Amino acid sequence: MAITSPASPRRSGRRHPLATAALLIVGLLATGGAYALATSTATAETTAHTAEMVEEGGKLFAANCASCHGILADGTAAGPSLIGVGALAVDFQVGTGRMPMAASGPQAEVKPVQFSQEQIDAMGAWVAELAPGPAIPAERYFAGDGDVANGAELFRINCAMCHNVAGAGGALTEGKYAPGLANIDPIHVYGAMVTGPQNMPVFSDMNLTPEEKNDVISYLRYIDENPSVGGFDLGSLGPVSEGLFIWIFGLGGLVAVTVWLTAKSN
Amino acid sequence: MSTTTTAPSAGTATQAAPSTGMRFTGWAANYIDERTSASTAVKTLGRKIFPDHWSFMLGEVALYSFIVILISGTFLTFFFDPSMTEVEYSGSYVPLQGIPMSVAYHTALDISFEIRGGLLMRQVHHWAALLFVASVALHMLRVFFTGAFRKPRELNWVIGFLLFVMAMALGFTGYSLPDDMLSGNGLRIIDGMIKGIPVVGAWISYLFFGDEFPGTQIIQRLYILHIMLLPAITIALIGVHMLLLIVNKHTQFAAPGRTNDNVVGAPVMPTFAAKAGGFFFIVFGFIVLIASLFTINPIWNYGPYDPSPVSAGTQPDWYIGWADGALRLMPPNLDWVIFGYTLPMGVLIPTVVMLVFLALIAVYPFLEAWVTGDKREHHIAERPRNAPVRTGIGAAAVVFYCGLWAAASSDLIATHFRVTLEGVIHTLQFITVVGPFIAYWITKRVCLALQRKDREMALHGFETGRIVRLPGGEYIEVHEQLDDYERWKLVAHDEYQPLMIRPDDNGRITVRQRVRAGLSRWFFEDRVAPVTQREIEAQKH
Numbered sequence: 001m002a003i004t005s006p007a008s009p010r011r012s013g014r015r016h017p018l019a020t021a022a023l024l025i026v027g028l029l030a031t032g033g034a035y036a037l038a039t040s041t042a043t044a045e046t047t048a049h050t051a052e053m054v055e056e057g058g059k060l061f062a063a064n065c066a067s068c069h070g071i072l073a074d075g076t077a078a079g080p081s082l083i084g085v086g087a088l089a090v091d092f093q094v095g096t097g098r099m100p101m102a103a104s105g106p107q108a109e110v111k112p113v114q115f116s117q118e119q120i121d122a123m124g125a126w127v128a129e130l131a132p133g134p135a136i137p138a139e140r141y142f143a144g145d146g147d148v149a150n151g152a153e154l155f156r157i158n159c160a161m162c163h164n165v166a167g168a169g170g171a172l173t174e175g176k177y178a179p180g181l182a183n184i185d186p187i188h189v190y191g192a193m194v195t196g197p198q199n200m201p202v203f204s205d206m207n208l209t210p211e212e213k214n215d216v217i218s219y220l221r222y223i224d225e226n227p228s229v230g231g232f233d234l235g236s237l238g239p240v241s242e243g244l245f246i247w248i249f250g251l252g253g254l255v256a257v258t259v260w261l262t263a264k265s266n
Numbered sequence: 267m268s269t270t271t272t273a274p275s276a277g278t279a280t281q282a283a284p285s286t287g288m289r290f291t292g293w294a295a296n297y298i299d300e301r302t303s304a305s306t307a308v309k310t311l312g313r314k315i316f317p318d319h320w321s322f323m324l325g326e327v328a329l330y331s332f333i334v335i336l337i338s339g340t341f342l343t344f345f346f347d348p349s350m351t352e353v354e355y356s357g358s359y360v361p362l363q364g365i366p367m368s369v370a371y372h373t374a375l376d377i378s379f380e381i382r383g384g385l386l387m388r389q390v391h392h393w394a395a396l397l398f399v400a401s402v403a404l405h406m407l408r409v410f411f412t413g414a415f416r417k418p419r420e421l422n423w424v425i426g427f428l429l430f431v432m433a434m435a436l437g438f439t440g441y442s443l444p445d446d447m448l449s450g451n452g453l454r455i456i457d458g459m460i461k462g463i464p465v466v467g468a469w470i471s472y473l474f475f476g477d478e479f480p481g482t483q484i485i486q487r488l489y490i491l492h493i494m495l496l497p498a499i500t501i502a503l504i505g506v507h508m509l510l511l512i513v514n515k516h517t518q519f520a521a522p523g524r525t526n527d528n529v530v531g532a533p534v535m536p537t538f539a540a541k542a543g544g545f546f547f548i549v550f551g552f553i554v555l556i557a558s559l560f561t562i563n564p565i566w567n568y569g570p571y572d573p574s575p576v577s578a579g580t581q582p583d584w585y586i587g588w589a590d591g592a593l594r595l596m597p598p599n600l601d602w603v604i605f606g607y608t609l610p611m612g613v614l615i616p617t618v619v620m621l622v623f624l625a626l627i628a629v630y631p632f633l634e635a636w637v638t639g640d641k642r643e644h645h646i647a648e649r650p651r652n653a654p655v656r657t658g659i660g661a662a663a664v665v666f667y668c669g670l671w672a673a674a675s676s677d678l679i680a681t682h683f684r685v686t687l688e689g690v691i692h693t694l695q696f697i698t699v700v701g702p703f704i705a706y707w708i709t710k711r712v713c714l715a716l717q718r719k720d721r722e723m724a725l726h727g728f729e730t731g732r733i734v735r736l737p738g739g740e741y742i743e744v745h746e747q748l749d750d751y752e753r754w755k756l757v758a759h760d761e762y763q764p765l766m767i768r769p770d771d772n773g774r775i776t777v778r779q780r781v782r783a784g785l786s787r788w789f790f791e792d793r794v795a796p797v798t799q800r801e802i803e804a805q806k807h
Contacts, residue, residue: 106686152361156447156569160577165447166567170578171677175686178578222361230378230385230561238448238577240675242562243584246396250556251327251404254397257548258323261541 049087049125057126060119064100073130078104085195086133087124092191094120106175107198134194141210142186144221151219154212158203166236167223172199183224186217312535317518321408326542327401329504330549331394338391339493345381347373348443348489350482359566367445367570370485374444374565389557395440396562397553399433399585406430410630410660412647414517416640420631422510425503427628432500434585439492441563441583445485448563450571451580454479455590462613480573517647520758522751526645581674591673592616595695623666630659637785639765651720652759654713655789661709662702669698710792717794723748724756724797725805757797764790 062071068079075081082089093099094115098108115123121136128135156165159181164170167181176199181189193213196202208216227233234241284292299305316322349369355362357372358379377384406426409415415423438456442449457479461467476483515529524530532538568577582590593616600611626633634656635641650657672679673694680687727747735741748756765786769775 148361149363149365152569153365156572156575156577160575162578164579165569165577166564168579169681171680171687173687175680175684177681219361228561228564229566230389230564231557231559233561233564236564236567237678238579239563239581239583239587240579240678242396243587245560246393246400246556246584250393250397250552251400254327254401254549254552255320255324255404257545257552258320258327261323261545262318262320 049128053122053125054129055126056119057122057124060115060123061126064114065123068101073127082127082130084131084133085127087121087128087136088134088191089195089197090124090127091120091136092188092195092197094123095185095191096188098197107177110179134191136187137190137194137210141214142190142217143214144186144218146211146215146218148215148218148222150212151215151217152222154208154216155219158208159216162200164236164238166233167220168236181220184220186221189217189220308535311512312533314512314534314538315529315531316516316534316538317524317529317531319519321412322516323545324401324405324408326545327549328398328405330546331398331401331553332500332504333546334394334550334553335391335398336497338387338394339497341387342377342384342391343493345373345377345384346370346443346489348485350445350485355570362566362569365570368485370443370445371565371570374446378566386554386557389560389562390554392441392562393557393560394553395437396584399430399437402426402430402433403585406627407660407664411650411657412517412519413644413653413656414647415631416644417635418643419510419514419517420635422507422514423631424628425507425510427624429500429503429507431624432496432503436492436496436500437583437585439488439496442488443485443492444563444565445571446565446568447571447575447577448565448568448580450480450573451576452582452586453484454573455582455593459593459613459617462610462617464607464609464614480571515645517645519649520646520755522754524646526643529645579678581678584671587674588667588670589616589620591670591676591694592620594676595670595673595691595698597695623663627663637782637789638762639782639786640762646758648759649755651713651716654710654717654792657713658706658710662706665701665705666698669694669701673698714792714794720756721794721797724753725801753802757802759796761796762790762793 061069061073065079065082066073068076069082070076070079073082093108095113095117097111097113100114101108102111113120124136127133155167159167162170162172162178163181164178169180170178172178178200190213191197192200193203193208193216194205203213228236234245295305347369351369352366353369353372355365355367355372355375357363357375359375362375374388377388379385409423409426438452442453457471457475460471460474463470471479474484474487475481476487516531518524518529518531521530532541569575581587593613596612596616598612600615602609602611650660673691676690676694677687679685679690727745730744730746732744733741734744747753765783767775767779767783770779
């Protein structure tokens with residue numbers, strides 16, 4: 001602060017010639033420091049990769065992924081480069097069964113997972129070796145023990161426009177869609193927020209801090225653990241399923257009653 | 267002689283000992299009648315005859331669900347506070363604790379979570395509202411397709427139409443009240459439609475909301491509309507609707523003994539009243555059953571209204587869906603910019619189209635009466651096939667409405683049937699614009715074909731499926747004649763013919779005349795002549 005306030009009584013009203021530069025340095029230091037702090041909180045406690053894992057991962061990659069992503073993982077016409085995507089992206093894509101893709105389509109579908117967690121971790125280690133990228137965070141960032149109310153509010157503001165307020169999912173353009181979020185492994189929710197798979201935007205730590213991400217995960221966990229209080233939720237799809245229900249079962253049922261009541265009259 | 271002597275003695279025996287209850291009833295009835303002349307009304311009303319057909323009970327479903335709405339709504343008013351003052355949520359729903367929200371949303375949540383039986387009542391109210399509008403719509407379709415709006419019931423059709431509009435207005439103001447995110451988004455769309463009106467739009471919006479959207483007034487204003495003005499109008503209209511129903515008598519389907527000049531059915535007292543009363547409880551019980559098993563509008567999911575977030579799958583309740591769909595189906599980039607002012611055609615065109623559609627529904631009976639030149643009274647409900655053009659028009663309107671309606675769920679159709687959103691929109695645009703013409707044509711053809719089938723049946727009987735080989739080797743299928751009761755239903759309808767163009771007193775043929783004759787030709791050019799008595803006689807010999 002001493003550097004940034006050099007104004008002496010005799011030169012009052014005028015800035016020191018170096019004031020601007022000094023302010024810039026302080027600003028940069030502060031931002032950089034904060035950024036380093038913020039990123040280090042998410043990446044500090046990551047699982048160590050052994051050379052063994054990396055080697056195993058390289059073999060798995062060459063056998064299962066290289067045909068689309070290239071033998072050096074630098075991408076081909078069929079698949080994007082994986083340099084710098086990090087182990088977390090691998091964990092999300094392979095851990096949810098989205099990768100390897102069964103067929104080209106508007107987006108990769110969730111399907112039964114093809115690899116064991118060790119194999120996924122190995123591939124993640126190999127991809128992480130290529131270039132630094134988002135790593136698997138410490139468990140406390142996706143433990144789901146955060147502030148549910150804050151998570152719900154963050155969810156409404158950041159997620160609900162695609163995934164629906166109750167996490168029922170929603171449509172995107174050209175056959176793409178935001179999937180439903182019921183009963184998703186918390187690490188995959190975390191991974192999706194950090195790596196922004198497919199059409200999803202990246203929610204960096206500057207946007208949602210790791211604690212806030214945990215809050216969002218806590219809200220999703222709350223929905224999973226507390227089923228609808230008002231009875232069957234009809235898919236949590238809102239007025240459309242309610243309207244269909246009242247026409248088909250409500251009015252349909254009552255029309256059946258009217259037919260029954262007047263059946264013997266003729 | 268012996269019988270005449272015993273009869274009075276039996277009479278005196280019964281008169282001798284009326285029970286206390288009977289004496290009290292007689293005295294009370296007499297007391298009231300001497301002061302109100304109620305016996306005249308009871309006699310008239312009690313002897314009123316209502317014909318029996320399942321489709322005649324749809325209006326009853328509407329009436330009974332409206333009563334359920336009144337009862338459950340009254341309960342809700344005890345606990346709901348429509349204030350938009352900001353408070354912090356302190357109720358028992360964890361994901362909202364500590365979140366700032368309006369008092370309206372807070373009390374709506376309290377009804378759901380803190381008030382005993384409150385959630386059930388909320389769900390009864392909302393499900394009953396959906397059922398009310400749905401049954402009104404189905405009732406309208408029944409009246410339309412059976413031609414029950416014809417003279418002398420045109421005015422009652424208009425009142426029924428107003429009730430349909432009231433039902434939509436009640437529904438919209440109702441689901442806007444909880445001030446959750448979904449209802450706020452709905453209001454935002456209405457605000458956008460109001461602001462889209464050229465010149466006066468912004469003024470009307472500010473008047474309505476009392477400020478820039480959303481302001482701090484709107485929930486209270488909607489509340490007054492929802493619990494006072496609109497229900498009062500609706501109840502008054504229902505009163506007139508029922509009165510005209512009694513004055514005009516109920517229509518019936520043609521059958522032996524059921525003619526244009528009588529009504530065959532059960533009298534109000536006691537049969538119909540007992541049946542209707544029972545049916546009321548069936549409807550009430552059915553609604554409560556649905557409300558206790560299925561959740562509706564889980565407002566706690568949506569969170570308090572905040573103008574920035576919009577959830578995926580945000581839709582209005584079903585009866586406003588067609589308006590939402592109309593907005594979704596409009597192609598983009600149609601706005602006109604005049605002297606720096608933008609006319610948002612993407613909003614204006616759907617608004618105008620919907621208003622015209624509603625106006626056509628309202629005036630249809632008068633249009634048809636003018637085109638057909640039919641000034642007779644009609645108390646026989648027509649079978650839809652016997653009015654092919656009207657049935658075709660109805661089918662076209664249904665397809666048009668359903669196209670718009672489906673468009674409101676375009677995103678859910680896309681995700682659930684795994685098709686592209688763009689594909690859904692383009693398909694529904696086609697269905698809404700071209701579909702009505704296709705539906706009209708197909709329906710009209712089907713109606714004419716069914717008429718031909720009826721004619722065939724009336725004249726030659728029905729196919730028995732019994733194949734007989736004649737001595738000459740020829741195979742024939744034996745037809746069996748219908749009995750007179752069955753045949754009556756097939757032959758009891760009028761024949762219409764296109765109107766002739768006639769010159770007026772000055773010997774001129776006006777444009778009006780030509781238009782009318784043209785429309786009349788459109789209605790009745792393609793027709794199947796009803797079976798005449800002579801044809802039936804000729805067939806018998």
